[in-house]
Amino acid sequence: MLGQPSSSVGAVETNLRYYLTLLKGRGKLILSLALLTSLVALAGGLLLARYTATATVLVKPQQPPGSTVQPQVGLVAVPTLNILELRGDTYREIVQSRALAEQVVDLLKLDELVANQSFWDLDLTTKAKKLVRDTYTFVIKLLHGKVSTPPLSPREEAIETLRYSISASLLPRTTVLTISVKHRNPEMAMKIANAVAEVFVKFTQEANAREATITRKLLEEQTQNVEGSLMKAQEALQKFSNEAGILTTLTNEADLKVKDLFTYETTLKTTTTEIQASKAKIEQIKKDLARNAKVVESSSTIGNNPLIQTLKTDLVQLESKLSTLLVDFTPKHPQVIALQEQIATLRAALNREVKRIVTDQVSGINPTYQTLMTDLAKEEANLQASLARKEALESIITRFNEQLKVLTEKRAQWELLNNEVAHNTQELAKLKDQLQAAAIAEAQKLSEIKVLDAATRPLFPKVKGFPIAFFPLLGLVVGLMAGVTLVVLLESLDDSVKTPEFIEKDLRLPLYGAIMDTNLNGKGVDLPGVGLKGTPAEKKPSPPTPSSPTSTPDLPSWRGIATWAPIFNLHGIIEIIKTSNAF
Numbered sequence: 271m272l273g274q275p276s277s278s279v280g281a282v283e284t285n286l287r288y289y290l291t292l293l294k295g296r297g298k299l300i301l302s303l304a305l306l307t308s309l310v311a312l313a314g315g316l317l318l319a320r321y322t323a324t325a326t327v328l329v330k331p332q333q334p335p336g337s338t339v340q341p342q343v344g345l346v347a348v349p350t351l352n353i354l355e356l357r358g359d360t361y362r363e364i365v366q367s368r369a370l371a372e373q374v375v376d377l378l379k380l381d382e383l384v385a386n387q388s389f390w391d392l393d394l395t396t397k398a399k400k401l402v403r404d405t406y407t408f409v410i411k412l413l414h415g416k417v418s419t420p421p422l423s424p425r426e427e428a429i430e431t432l433r434y435s436i437s438a439s440l441l442p443r444t445t446v447l448t449i450s451v452k453h454r455n456p457e458m459a460m461k462i463a464n465a466v467a468e469v470f471v472k473f474t475q476e477a478n479a480r481e482a483t484i485t486r487k488l489l490e491e492q493t494q495n496v497e498g499s500l501m502k503a504q505e506a507l508q509k510f511s512n513e514a515g516i517l518t519t520l521t522n523e524a525d526l527k528v529k530d531l532f533t534y535e536t537t538l539k540t541t542t543t544e545i546q547a548s549k550a551k552i553e554q555i556k557k558d559l560a561r562n563a564k565v566v567e568s569s570s571t572i573g574n575n576p577l578i579q580t581l582k583t584d585l586v587q588l589e590s591k592l593s594t595l596l597v598d599f600t601p602k603h604p605q606v607i608a609l610q611e612q613i614a615t616l617r618a619a620l621n622r623e624v625k626r627i628v629t630d631q632v633s634g635i636n637p638t639y640q641t642l643m644t645d646l647a648k649e650e651a652n653l654q655a656s657l658a659r660k661e662a663l664e665s666i667i668t669r670f671n672e673q674l675k676v677l678t679e680k681r682a683q684w685e686l687l688n689n690e691v692a693h694n695t696q697e698l699a700k701l702k703d704q705l706q707a708a709a710i711a712e713a714q715k716l717s718e719i720k721v722l723d724a725a726t727r728p729l730f731p732k733v734k735g736f737p738i739a740f741f742p743l744l745g746l747v748v749g750l751m752a753g754v755t756l757v758v759l760l761e762s763l764d765d766s767v768k769t770p771e772f773i774e775k776d777l778r779l780p781l782y783g784a785i786m787d788t789n790l791n792g793k794g795v796d797l798p799g800v801g802l803k804g805t806p807a808e809k810k811p812s813p814p815t816p817s818s819p820t821s822t823p824d825l826p827s828w829r830g831i832a833t834w835a836p837i838f839n840l841h842g843i844i845e846i847i848k849t850s851n852a853f
Contacts, residue, residue, distance in 0.1 A: 289758070296757045303756070304749030311745025315738050319731035320452035323459035325467040326722040329361060329474070330445035358440030361447050365438035365470055371429045373469045378461060380432065381425040436466060446722065456728045463725035474719050486708040493701045500694035507687040510680075530597075531670045538663040541656055548653040555646045581620040582651060586658040588613045593662035620651055 293300065364370060375381055437450045449467050453459035592609050599606050624647040730737055 292761060293754060293757060296753075300750060300753030300757060303753040304746050307749030307752065308742040308745035311748075312738070312742040315733050315741035316731075318733045319738055320454060320733070321456040321459045321728040321731050322450055322452050323456070323463035323725040323728050324448055324450045325463045325725040327447045327449060327467055327471060327719065328445060328722050329357065329440075329447050329719050357445075358447075361440065361470075361474075362438045364473065365447075365449055365466065366433055366436055368429065368433065370466070370469055370473055371432045371436075373473070374432060374462065374465050375425065375428050377465050377469065380428040380462075381423075383428070432462070435462075449725075451725070454731075456731075460725045460727045464721075467721050467724070471719050471721060478719070482708060486705065489701060489705040489708050493698065493705055496694055496698045496701055500691065500698055503687060503690040503694055507684070507691055510684060510687060531667065531674065534597075534663055534667050534670065538660065538667060541660045541663060545653060545656040545660060548649050548656060551649045552646065552653065555642050555649065559642050559646070578620065578623055581616060581623065582654055585613065585616050585620065585651060586654055588616060589655040589658045590662045593659050593666070597666055617651065621648065 435452045437452075438447060440447050449463060449470065451459050451463040451466060453462060588609060592606065592613065595603070595606050595609060601607075621644075625644060732738070733741070
């Protein structure tokens with residue numbers, strides 16, 4: 271290398287000019303490499319290129335007018351938000367299924383085409399598969415003497431090739447299915463795409479028709495079962511109503527029973543209080559009688575009197591009868607009033623007889639004793655009447671509780687039967703609506719599936735969605751980049767000495783002088799002011815030359831390299847050589 275450049279800007283410009291000139295000089299090499307790469311890319315694109323034909327199919331479900339049936343897959347309802355994704359996956363599997371491929375192969379007789387075509391008519395992928403398969407078969411036969419896997423028949427080969435050449439997808443947020451077929455022949459690509467679309471429509475319609483028929487039959491069976499259940503529930507409800515003899519609603523009857531029961535329980539509490547009060551008064555009267563001297567046992571005398579016992583018995587019977595009448599009649603009813611008058615008359619007779627007996631037996635006693643005896647007889651009569659009334663009320667309350675319990679059970683049973691009838695009625699109406707919708711769907715094959723646009727003949731082949739013209743352009747760009755990189759790399763690795771002819775002809779640079787390698791035997795030629803092997807030489811005095819306007823500066827040299835005359839503008843040529851890395 272030479273010394274540092276006098277100007278960095280000049281060095282950059284010189285380097286750029288040098289490399290541009292170098293690339294221009296190597297233009298044929300770069301263009302040849304770019305053209306070769308473009309041709310290779312074009313050949314690869316042509317080998318991999320396929321014509322793609324696309325057909326579109328509408329797969330939107332047909333919803334009957336006014337129907338509220340949710341979209342279904344089989345018999346399971348599916349939310350509308352996820353039904354499109356589910357259908358897309360299902361339809362893609364159907365299009366790429368073996369069953370559909372078999373029908374297309376039979377329809378277009380693709381197995382005959384496979385049987386008649388030679389190896390060189392196959393596409394690159396099929397050739398590779400065939401070579402691998404044939405090689406594997408040969409190796410197995412060579413090692414074992416027999417082939418475990420027989421070779422594919424033309425039909426099987428056609429089916430497998432067709433399945434891998436078909437693709438299907440549902441357009442986003444739509445019910446339009448696109449069916450694409452790739453083939454080396456544009457005419458065959460169009461025919462296969464249309465055949466796949468037609469077979470798919472037919473296959474789906476038949477499957478949906480079978481599904482609709484199964485759904486309709488299932489709904490018919492459910493409807494018949496619900497109708498039978500509804501009829502049985504109605505009969506049970508009618509029979510129960512007739513046997514119970516219900517004239518009013520069970521709810522109103524139960525309310526009336528509860529109201530009457532509350533009245534009788536209140537009366538029973540009052541009667542119980544009266545009995546306790548009567549017993550207390552009787553005890554008090556007996557205590558008062560015991561404190562009086564010469565007291566006749568009035569109670570024993572009175573209790574043994576047949577007339578008084580008869581009057582008491584009749585009074586108890588009338589009190590019990592009055593309590594019974596009050597259950598069915600109001601206090602103002604004629605029978606109740608007449609019975610109350612009889613009770614009052616009987617009480618008066620009982621009081622008179624008690625007074626008479628007491629007067630006869632205790633004649634001459636003091637009035638206090640006579641009054642106590644009279645009060646005792648009255649309280650005993652009241653106690654007997656209250657006890658009889660209590661017994662009658664308890665019997666009535668017990669009977670009412672039993673009736674209310676039975677009434678509650680009847681009401682619960684009636685409500686159960688009535689709810690069963692209402693539920694079966696609603697379920698029957700719902701099933702009839704679904705059955706009507708299923709019948710309409712069966713007539714319409716459940717869904718409107720038809721071919722929207724048939725596939726047309728593709729004009730240009732593509733590789734992975736890119737046109738063929740893209741590959742030679744890509745190869746051209748890659749070749750240019752590779753050529754430029756190669757030229758620059760070779761130049762940076764080349765440290766040989768260039769001849770003047772190469773500089774002027776190939777690099778097209780101006781030649782100001784030449785530097786030759788004189789260190790062939792380890793010796794060099796001295797330059798004025800410059801020693802060999804990079805060491806400065808001793809300066810020898812020389813007379814000044816008048817013709818030289820300026821003196822030659824001290825310049826470094828390369829190892830084993832000296833100048834070779836004639837040199838013009840030596841400083842300039844060294845700058846060019848140094849910055850261009852020509853040597």
